Amino acid sequence: MAKIIAGIGTSHIPAIGVAIDFGKSGEAYWQPFFKGIVPAREWMAKTQPDVCLIVYNDHASAFSLETIPTFAIGVAPEFPPADEGFGPRQVPVVQGHSELAWHLAESLILAEFDMTLINKMPVDHGLTVPLSILYGQPPAWPCRVVPLCVNVIQYPQPTGNRCYQLGKAIRRAVESFPEDLTVAVFGTGGMSHQLQGERAGLVNVAFDQRWLDNLVNDPEAITSIGHTKYLREAGSEGIELIMWLIMRGALQANVREIYRFTHVPVSNTHYGLTLLENAAQD
Amino acid sequence: MREPRDYDDIPGTYVFDGEHSRKGYDLNMFCMSLNQAENREKFREDEASYLNRYRITPEQKQAVLDRDWLELLRLGGNIYYTFKIAAYDGLTMQHVGAGMSGTGMTVEEFRQMMLDGGRSVAGNLSKQEQQHG
Numbered sequence: 387m388a389k390i391i392a393g394i395g396t397s398h399i400p401a402i403g404v405a406i407d408f409g410k411s412g413e414a415y416w417q418p419f420f421k422g423i424v425p426a427r428e429w430m431a432k433t434q435p436d437v438c439l440i441v442y443n444d445h446a447s448a449f450s451l452e453t454i455p456t457f458a459i460g461v462a463p464e465f466p467p468a469d470e471g472f473g474p475r476q477v478p479v480v481q482g483h484s485e486l487a488w489h490l491a492e493s494l495i496l497a498e499f500d501m502t503l504i505n506k507m508p509v510d511h512g513l514t515v516p517l518s519i520l521y522g523q524p525p526a527w528p529c530r531v532v533p534l535c536v537n538v539i540q541y542p543q544p545t546g547n548r549c550y551q552l553g554k555a556i557r558r559a560v561e562s563f564p565e566d567l568t569v570a571v572f573g574t575g576g577m578s579h580q581l582q583g584e585r586a587g588l589v590n591v592a593f594d595q596r597w598l599d600n601l602v603n604d605p606e607a608i609t610s611i612g613h614t615k616y617l618r619e620a621g622s623e624g625i626e627l628i629m630w631l632i633m634r635g636a637l638q639a640n641v642r643e644i645y646r647f648t649h650v651p652v653s654n655t656h657y658g659l660t661l662l663e664n665a666a667q668d
Numbered sequence: 669m670r671e672p673r674d675y676d677d678i679p680g681t682y683v684f685d686g687e688h689s690r691k692g693y694d695l696n697m698f699c700m701s702l703n704q705a706e707n708r709e710k711f712r713e714d715e716a717s718y719l720n721r722y723r724i725t726p727e728q729k730q731a732v733l734d735r736d737w738l739e740l741l742r743l744g745g746n747i748y749y750t751f752k753i754a755a756y757d758g759l760t761m762q763h764v765g766a767g768m769s770g771t772g773m774t775v776e777e778f779r780q781m782m783l784d785g786g787r788s789v790a791g792n793l794s795k796q797e798q799q800h801g
Contacts, residue, residue: 446696451749469704469705470755471708471752541683541686541688578786581747582741584768585679586764586769587778587781589785651783654761
């Protein structure tokens, strides 16, 4: 049977992709960041999940205001990198896991999570930057990927609690897939940042650290945080953190935090990374 | 007009809700068109006439031509969409962030603010709080 072996929380800042693609990682600005993610790459090389289920959001690439799915799952065999306005990133095409994705879709919809099913979906930095952070620049991504795309741009976004419950349903769905597969779940985006308006550049390290502590040890304490609190305290784009709750919901109640790294600034944000493993059988 | 919302109290923040989205739909869809290289070329040839293909208001059109980042938000723009104009111009999110600060901040000052830990939440969490000190 398939099983979830790890959870990864990471921001998906496009500038990280640019730094990797254009060989800027040695620059003074980038050194602390690239040093900070080394243990995550080492851990990933040891962990070697067969499939990464990546919870991310599209940034006006595959979707526009024409269609705004709240939760969408990519069921295609592959997903090309998107042109975000300056040509697609020169990274490998993302190989999907169509059978697992369809199994998840069926299981989730029957569990009353009404997923949108996507067969054609270019994937933007929201999905490819986390892969680059964990894997560097391989000729092909060493895992298959199930993309799970969440609307975090158009208010109202799904609630944190709904995301957490979806994570739990994902765990049940993965564990009922008959093939022996190891699955890592990524929650991406965040942490505090605001790209827009007079408050652009807002960072709230205290909020983020408290939130991360809770994510690890007491996630139910943060599932009730509402939209306005995220928008106010984590910044208008910091609400992306709800996607980490899907990842956390997919893990067991007790987890071990293998590694945490945060850094200000990466572009206009507080970068955050956490690696979680299930602590014991529930 | 919609009824007041609790997030209206957040300073310097344009929550992209239904009202905002309705107002900015065509503006944002113009921005979306810049994802395609051939449209970027047409926009480059003649910005004003390219904009005329979209049912945007004269104010929205002017804000695009002026690259008035804050005004674009006020007129229904969403930052992920309006940023496509900035990317087309070869600008970074720091340029746009400085431009939206509304204080005449330069991009160097904005970058320095980020290096110093970002914009502080102190005094920036609530309009009500700002008024009552």
